[in-house]
Amino acid sequence: AWETYRASVNSATVTAGQGVFGPEGEFARLWRVANPSKTAYLVKYAVDTTSLETDASSDWDPDHAELFSLTKTEIDAALAALVAAGTPGLVRAVCWMQGESDSLVEASANAYEANLTAFITAVRAQWSASTAKFVVGRITDASTWTYAATVRAAQAAVAAAVSNAAIVDTDDYSLQDYLIHYDEHGFTTHGADY
Numbered sequence: 001a002w003e004t005y006r007a008s009v010n011s012a013t014v015t016a017g018q019g020v021f022g023p024e025g026e027f028a029r030l031w032r033v034a035n036p037s038k039t040a041y042l043v044k045y046a047v048d049t050t051s052l053e054t055d056a057s058s059d060w061d062p063d064h065a066e067l068f069s070l071t072k073t074e075i076d077a078a079l080a081a082l083v084a085a086g087t088p089g090l091v092r093a094v095c096w097m098q099g100e101s102d103s104l105v106e107a108s109a110n111a112y113e114a115n116l117t118a119f120i121t122a123v124r125a126q127w128s129a130s131t132a133k134f135v136v137g138r139i140t141d142a143s144t145w146t147y148a149a150t151v152r153a154a155q156a157a158v159a160a161a162v163s164n165a166a167i168v169d170t171d172d173y174s175l176q177d178y179l180i181h182y183d184e185h186g187f188t189t190h191g192a193d194y
Contacts, residue, residue, distance in 0.1 A: 002041060002081060022182075023137070024095060026191025041087075043078045045071045051101040052115035053108035060098070061115070062122035072126060079127070093127040094120075095194050097137035099151045109147035113154035120162055134165045135194055141171070142180045168193045 002012060007059055024042055031040050047058055047067055054061040062068045079089030102108040102115075103122075120134050136155050141148050159167035170193075173186035182190060 002078070005042070020162075022187045023097070023191035023194060024151055026188045027095065027194040029190075041078065041082060043075055045074050049101055050098065051105075051108055052098065052119060053105070053111055055108075060119060062126075068119075068122065075127065091123075091127040091132050093133040093135065094123055095135050095137070097139075097190075099139040099155060100145055103139060103145035103148045103151040106147055106150075109150035112151045113157050116154060116158045117162060120158070120165065130147055131164060134159060134162065135168060136165065137168045137190060137194075138170050140180060141176070144180055 004178070005025070007021075007025060009031075021044065024044060028042055045067075050058045050060060050067060052060050052184060054064045058066055060067045060188055075091065079091075082089040099112065103114050123134070124130050124132055136159050138152055138155050139145060141152060145151070156167055159165045168190065170182070170186075170190060173182050173189050175181065175186060177181045
């Protein structure tokens with residue numbers, strides 16, 4: 001079922017696979033301002049501490065029956081609900097913010113460009129969304145992420161090489177005190193840049 005987004009009312013609910021709303025809240029608000037007579041439907045599926053590289057815990061590898069499969073279940077149910085309500089169910093865009101875990105392991109960082117390209121291809125094939133925009137939020141260059149430079153370069157390379165893909169440069173966003181993740185203003189800026 002779909003629920004109308006209400007900031008601070010239902011934007012902080014955490015259930016399996018769904019995190020607290022972040023940049024997508026501001027993205028949705030600005031989209032609505034620009035398109036007052038239209039409705040946007042957003043599905044958020046987020047899991048902390050995950051990799052694109054196949055690993056023993058949780059990963060996004062489309063060939064590995066973990067997070068991609070769970071995301072498929074969520075999106076397919078959301079699309080089915082739209083179709084049942086008489087609205088075309090189409091995936092028009094994906095906002096992707098991930099890569100920190102991959103930047104902790106050299107092999108994962110080195111494989112990130114190929115893995116992200118394969119992930120985008122799988123997403124578009126799964127939902128007949130060959131023209132869907134795919135926007136990558138670049139991870140911070142925090143020293144915590146040992147191979148951040150490799151992942152950041154891979155993210156930029158994929159955005160440049162893959163049709164209808166783009167990157168959001170997050171370098172100037174304000175961070176929380178521990179200097180790794182964005183603060184409220186950083187999240188708002190990120191959402192505006194999507």
